[in-house]
Amino acid sequence: MTERLTGKTALVTGGGNGVGKAVALALAAQGARVVVNDLGTSEQAEGVSRGAADITVEEIHAAGGExxxxxxxxxTAExxxxxxAIAESAFGPVDIVVACAGAIFPGDLSATDETWHRFIDLFLSQKxxxxxxxVPGMAERGWGRFITVTSEGARGTLGNPIFAAAMGGVISxxxxxxxxxxxxxxxxxxxxPAAATRLYHATIADWKVKHDAGEIxxxxxxxxxxxxxxxxxxxPxxxxxxxxxxxxxxxxVFTIGGGSVTRWSSFEQVRSIYKGDHRSTPEWSLDELDQTVPTGLFEN
Structure with missing residues (x-):
């Protein structure tokens, strides 16, 4: 099989575990030179370790990759x-970014300011x-691929407002x-990503609580x-x-996992109501909206 990414430099964040690791290995198998970034924290963003990133790098080397x-x-920006800088020093300018790094934080409305900022920085500011x-360098060279991880949580269906805000922000x-x-x-x-990663397994108990409480x-x-x-x-x-x-x-935006790939719909205007010409027609009254919003915007 032809190596489609020979000569390309890729930076994969969260590359020491789960989806990030799988992607790093797959990119290397296609000839990309890969920077495996991983802080080496636990699922709850505690501690640091070089082990996770090092193991992925060793596996790529063992398979003949760089x-x-x-x-x-x-x-953090730094x-x-x-x-x-590590990528540029080792291999040259970054052509491909796959941003997978993440962790588990409490994200309900009782979260502290510190938790809010940690959450947003990791999931959204990172990107x-x-x-x-x-990306500007990619544009100057006329080629680049920038790929970000989001979540079903972006639709608000999983609760956790901070997570929803971050994941929705990633999409936008x-x-x-x-x-x-x-x-x-x-x-x-x-x-x-729909995958049974360590983060997935770490959240099962929490989802059961939410289900038992009628929240999902x-x-x-x-x-x-x-x-x-x-x-x-x-x-793949x-x-x-x-x-x-x-x-x-x-x-x-795609959902990928278990042998299936699903493309999400785009944000779009769905239905409208009109009250004549906005330059000459009086503005809506609340009584008019009482009647028109349910039938004009929501009923088929």
Missing amino acids: AVASYDSVA GVQNAV FFLARAT LTKAIANDYRAHGVTANSFN TDEMWAAIEAGPGPASYVA MVTWLTTDAAAKTTGQ
């Missing part, structure tokens, strides 16, 4: 800058810092990058309990998005 490790926190450090950020750079050979896409549906709990496929099933589609074959695929 890789180096980065142990930086990509929740950490991202250092990870990018901005990475884009700022790499990625779509805007896609629009700004589509004429410069750079694509930007997001994916929701029986259908959703059944899907969670049944479990998705392994992380390796996510990697993510890798495909980094290839020349995906040059026209940008600004999209």
Whole structure:
């Protein structure tokens, strides 16, 4: 099989475990030179360790690929800058970014200011810092792939308002990058990984509590309990998005896992109500909206 990414430099955050590791291995198998970034924390973002990143690098080397490790926190601008500098020093400018790093934080409305900022920095600011450090250079060279992890939580269906805000922000950020750079050979896409990673297993008990409390549906709990496929099933589609074959695929969101790939709908206006010409017609009254909103905007 042809190595589609020979000569490309890829930076994968969260590359020491789960989906990030699977993607790093898959990119390397296609000839990319990979910077494996992982701070080496626990699922709850506690502690640090070089072991996770090092193991992935060793596996890539054992398979005949090229890789180096980065142990930086990509929740900070400085950490991202250092990870990018490692890539540039080892292999050259970054052509591909896959932002997978994440952890588990409490995200309900009782969260502290500190938790809010830690959550947003890791899940959303990370992607901005990475884009700022790499995408303009990709555009100058006329080729680049910027891929971000989001979640079903972006739709608000999993509760956890901070997580929802961060994941929704990731989608909007990625779509805007896609629009700004589509004429410069750079694509930007997001994916929701459906995989039985360590983070997935660490959250099962919490989802059961939510189900028992009626906060998530029986259908959703059944899907969670049944479990998705392994992380390796996510990697092929993510890798495909980094290839020349995906040059026209940008600004999209996918759910990937268990042998299936699903494309999300785009944000769009669904239905409208009108009251004549806004230049001459009086504004809506509340009584009029009482009648018109339910029938005009929501009923089929």
